[in-house]
Amino acid sequence: xxxxxxxxKIGDYWPCIKPLSCRMVKQGGMAMVQRxxxxxxxxxxxxxxxxxxxxxxxxxxxxxxxxxxxxxxxLLVALIVxxxxxxxxxGEIRRLGPRExxxxxxxxxxxxxxxxxxxxTGLRTVGAAQAGIITGTSxxxxxxxxxxxxxxxxxxxxxxxxxxxxxxxxxxxxADTGGTATAGPGWGGILVFGAVVSEGLFSIFRxxxxxxxxxxxxxxxxxxCALVTTLPLAALDLWRHPALPAVSDMxxxxxYGAIATVVAYLLWTGAVGSVSGxxxxxxxxxxxxxxxxxxxxxxxxxxSGQQLLACLLVVLGIVAGAWSxxxxxxxx
Numbered sequence: 001x002x003x004x005x006x007x008x009k010i011g012d013y014w015p016c017i018k019p020l021s022c023r024m025v026k027q028g029g030m031a032m033v034q035r036x037x038x039x040x041x042x043x044x045x046x047x048x049x050x051x052x053x054x055x056x057x058x059x060x061x062x063x064x065x066x067x068x069x070x071x072x073x074x075l076l077v078a079l080i081v082x083x084x085x086x087x088x089x090x091g092e093i094r095r096l097g098p099r100e101x102x103x104x105x106x107x108x109x110x111x112x113x114x115x116x117x118x119x120x121t122g123l124r125t126v127g128a129a130q131a132g133i134i135t136g137t138s139x140x141x142x143x144x145x146x147x148x149x150x151x152x153x154x155x156x157x158x159x160x161x162x163x164x165x166x167x168x169x170x171x172x173x174x175a176d177t178g179g180t181a182t183a184g185p186g187w188g189g190i191l192v193f194g195a196v197v198s199e200g201l202f203s204i205f206r207x208x209x210x211x212x213x214x215x216x217x218x219x220x221x222x223x224x225c226a227l228v229t230t231l232p233l234a235a236l237d238l239w240r241h242p243a244l245p246a247v248s249d250m251x252x253x254x255x256y257g258a259i260a261t262v263v264a265y266l267l268w269t270g271a272v273g274s275v276s277g278x279x280x281x282x283x284x285x286x287x288x289x290x291x292x293x294x295x296x297x298x299x300x301x302x303x304s305g306q307q308l309l310a311c312l313l314v315v316l317g318i319v320a321g322a323w324s325x326x327x328x329x330x331x332x
């Protein structure tokens with residue numbers, strides 16, 4: 001009898017309790033999504049920081065080894081590191097359909113092959129300052145690609161983040177020449193900008209299959225595709241450059257392949273599908289900031305106040321982009 005009485009009272013109050021409980025569940029779910037997007041943003045920043053470290057390592061490799069030989073050697077190391085993980089995902093890889101293979105191949109071509117070849121070739125005729133300014137357009141390029149190809153139109157706060165990130169990246173480049181740039185970049189600048197577009201397309205292609213292909217399988221297959229593509233030209237470089245690399249070069253290749261490629265791509269591919277293209281684009285500005293800071297720490301290069309201010313702008317841009325994930329302004 002008492003139980004029936006309590007049931008009756010609960011039934012009377014249920015119209016008030018139900019909206020409150022639903023709202024609490026909804027708010028809890030939104031908080032979890034917000035935490036997931038913050039975690040994804042941190043992963044993307046870490047990936048770009050590792051990409052920045054590859055600039056420091058690449059200085060030594062570019063001076064002593066040919067481009068395609070270096071690229072293939074680092075990819076071979078990356079593939080060897082990924083083999084045990086790929087074996088664990090062999091069932092998923094066998095089930096990949098033509099659509100997934102197409103986007104994985106495009107990721108390998110754009111994200112590794114075209115990006116590295118265009119960047120290194122462009123740097124032969126473009127100074128570091130101009131190249132830095134051009135790569136500083138990465139946030140805007142990825143934002144525009146996401147708008148046109150994915151329909152992700154940026155809102156006000158992410159747009160502010162893009163502006164801060166671009167301003168910081170441009171400031172890092174201009175600081176190398178005391179705030180001035182030399183003559184127009186010409187074809188070299190076009191090649192560097194092509195590398196920026198290739199990097200943006202890589203992220204777009206990953207987002208296309210982020211829901212169906214895991215980060216591990218994605219990284220293993222795109223490294224394999226890129227290695228197969230570069231092997232013929234690497235063999236030609238090896239024929240022209242038959243000498244064995246120095247021990248320092250071997251260590252640099254191991255780091256470039258295992259850390260700056262495998263870890264960086266695992267972090268990026270695992271997180272880029274969880275945020276909008278705008279937020280992902282903003283985090284790409286962490287790469288020049290990381291390169292400048294690591295050059296100062298490891299290579300003892302001078303670090304100016306203008307460079308520190310530019311790094312601060314990059315950080316503000318990343319925070320603005322990440323903060324928008326919790327305010328409803330991020331379409332991702």
